[in-house]
Amino acid sequence: MELFCSIILAVFTLYLEQGSCFPSGAPWDTCLTMFPKHNGQQRQTAPSHFRFHLQTASSFRPGDSINVSVTSEKAGHALTGIQLRARPTSGDRERIVGQFVAWPEEKTQALDCLGGIRNLITHSNNEPVTTLTFTWRAPDVNVGDVQFIATFVEDFDHFWVDQTLTLPSLEPPPTDKLGVDLSPNFDVIDWSECGVSKGCFLYPRACTGHDCYAAVSFRWTNGSLEFEMFASQEGYVAVGFSEDKHMGHDETVVCTAQGDSLAIQRGYNHETYNERQFKAGLSDVQARYVDGRLYCRFTRPIVMEMYVEKGHKKLREFNLEHAHYLMLAWGHIYDGTEVMGLHKELPPVSDGLVDFHLSAIIRGSSLPLAKQIHGTLMLVSWLLLAGSATVIARHYKTGFRGRLICKAQAWFQIHRFLAILLWLTTAASFILIFVVVGGWLPKWTSAAGNAHACLGVAVMAGSTLQVLAGVLRPAPGTRLRPIFNWGHFILGKATHITAGVCLFFAFYNSVIPAPQRKFAYIVLSVALVVHIAWDVGLDIAKCIHAKKSRDQYEMKTVDGTSSDVGNEPTIGQGPPEVTLYLYLSCILAVTCASITAIYMF
Known part of the structure; x- marks a missing residue:
């Protein structure tokens, strides 16, 4: 089935669109990352075609103005995009220092970043140029040596990040130690204390700590909160603090790992992406990547602030004295950087608001409630109701001891009720x-996701046609009745098969967390095998019973014991009703097991 899904998936890749670049300048919320996310393109690792040059001085003092040029050093290669800022080489290297006082206005513009003024240069159009010169003014206080850091963009597919030029200071280095140090010495997380001395958000629901796919714990320590977390992959693991269950307007703390390179960062969730911001204030940071798992520990003050809104002129307070929803996310980072990529798997969110004063075990789900209900209705419709309606119509027309319901045969009334209920739930x-x-x-x-949606539309259309055909069916014995019977059978089977493929595609999706995908594959495969086994088994039983009835009739005719019309063989007679109850029990069991793939994760 997975191979079949892969083949169909190729058809729907035509729906995917290319990512967008920013010809009028880099987004204002990329002040720290300075990484062009051009449809997942990786940075260039070959030497850049563009170089820094200091024009006026090779060193500086506080308040000095320095001219910096960027030029193309290779014929035929021009610069179309740029980001440029300055940072200290020691202490808190996330800080953006100084400001730009002059820049080529026909090509570039200056942005205000994270509380600063005109402290980031970016392009204003995508016209190619070979030389640019900027004037940067040093801060009035001593920050030590400064490093210009830039991103150069030649075109959509070719860009260079972390291009640097160091400018030495004539002042002695500052003595104050700023920044957040990260230690690779990681103390093992004690998950046995969950619910005792610390709170824990564990995913998936049935796990207890070390056997989880991802988890985060928290406890009060000296007026601050200590967090420990891990995820089962290289790249990054992040915890989010939100006032609701939806991404947007949330604080995040992220640990990244790529090889031996470990880092920690804070971020602010916008509606669809995360913006990196200053991490100053975090302490006691430890991280480690081992055995396919990324572990992280940090201490956070109870109250921290973040810049929000365009231009970074407004600060918002995040106070963990108040309850928040917890979010867990993990994903990849771009090669050779600390820049997070878009997480493909849906992040689990705690079921309720989390009080960080309590030592409780917290559970959550990666699927919103509305999508859980959507999945439940579809599983009930096409695993339970569709199978039951089909089996009763095919094998139990002569069952139920000839009972009538509302002056119609019982099998028909049950089949019709299940079919209508199937359409309503779908x-x-x-x-x-x-x-x-x-x-x-x-x-x-x-x-x-597109394949699942398109197949879902086909299922809805097929089930609607089935109901309409049932309402408008020709009367028995008419010329069109055999055509209706075959059409009703073929359309029903085709819709049922399409629904089954659609169910697999619901989980054959990169947004579904890996443990949930794996569990869903297993239970849906079991459900498929059970349905096929029952269909085949009932057909075989029907054939055996028909042959047995025909043989008995022929023996009676040869012996002359009976030749009445009423004693002709009941070739169409179905299996006993107890078989139906056994079938329904099996189908109900696999349906319930499939539903757990939604609610257990």
């Missing part, structure tokens, strides 16, 4: 997901 699920998503899928949806 329609409810279909409408619900359109309301949640707000229409069709956003452009960044994966190919698997």
Whole structure:
């Protein structure tokens, strides 16, 4: 089934769109990362075609103005985009120091970053140039040696990051020690204390600590909060503090690992992306990547502030004295950097607001409640209701001892009720997901997500046609009745198979966390095998019973014991009702197991 999904998936890759570049300048919220996220393109590792030059001085004092030039050193290569700022070489190297007082206005512009004024240069258009000169003024206080750091963009696919030029200071280095030091010496996390001396958010629901896929713990220590967390992959692990269950307007703390390179950073979640901000204030930071897991520990003051809104003129307070929802996220980072990529897997969110004063074990889910309901309705519809309606119509027309319900045969009334209920639950699920998503899928949806959506539309259309055909069915004995019977059978089978593939695609999706995908594959595969086994078994039993009835009839005819029409073989007679109850029990069991793939993660 996974191979089959992969083949179909290739068809839907046409839905994917290219990422966008920013010809009018880098976004204002990339002041620290300075990394062009051009549809996932990696940075160039070959030497850059562009170079820094100091024009007026080779060193500086506080308050001095320095001219810095950027030139192309290779014919045929021009600069179309740029980001440039200055940082100290010691202490807190995240700080942006000084400000730009002159720049080529026909090509570039100066932005205000993270409380500063005109402290970042970026392009204002994508016209190619070969030389740019800027005037930077040093801060009035001694910050020690300064390093200019730049990003050079030649085109969408070719850019260089972390290009540096050091400017020595004529003043002695400052003695105050700033910055956040990270220690690679990591003390093992004691998960046995969860619910005793510290609170723990554990994912998935059934895990207890070391066996989790990801987890975060917290405890009060000397008026601050100590956090410990891990995720089962290289790249990054992040914890978020939110006032609601949705991404946006949240604080995050992120630990990254790539090889032996470890780092920690703070960020602010906008609606669809994370903005890196200053991490000053965090302390006792430890990190380690070992055995496929990234571990992190840090201490956070109860109250911290972050810049919000464009231009970074407004500070917002994040106070963990108040309860927040906890979020866990993990993903990849760009090669050779600390820059986070978009997390593909949905982040688990705590079920309720978390009181950080309490030592409680917290559970959560990666799927919002509305999507859980959507999935539940579809699983019930196409694993339980569709299978039951089909089996009763195919094998139990002569069952139920000839009982009538509302003057119609019992099998028909049950089949019709299940079919209508199937359509209602499918329609409810279909409408619900359109309301949640707000229409069709956003452009960044994966190919698997698009495939699932398109198959879902086909299922909705097929089930609607089935109901309409049932309402407008020709009367028995008419010329069109055999055509209806075959059409009803083929359309029903096709819709049922499409729904099964659609269910697999719901989990064959990079946004679904890996443990949830794996569990869902198992239970859906078991459900598929059970359905096929019952279909085949019931057909075989039906054939055996028909042959046995025919043989008995022929023996009676040869012996002359009976030749009445009423004693002709009941070739269409189905299996006993107890078989139906056993079938329903099995299908109900696999349906419930499949639903756990939604709610256990």
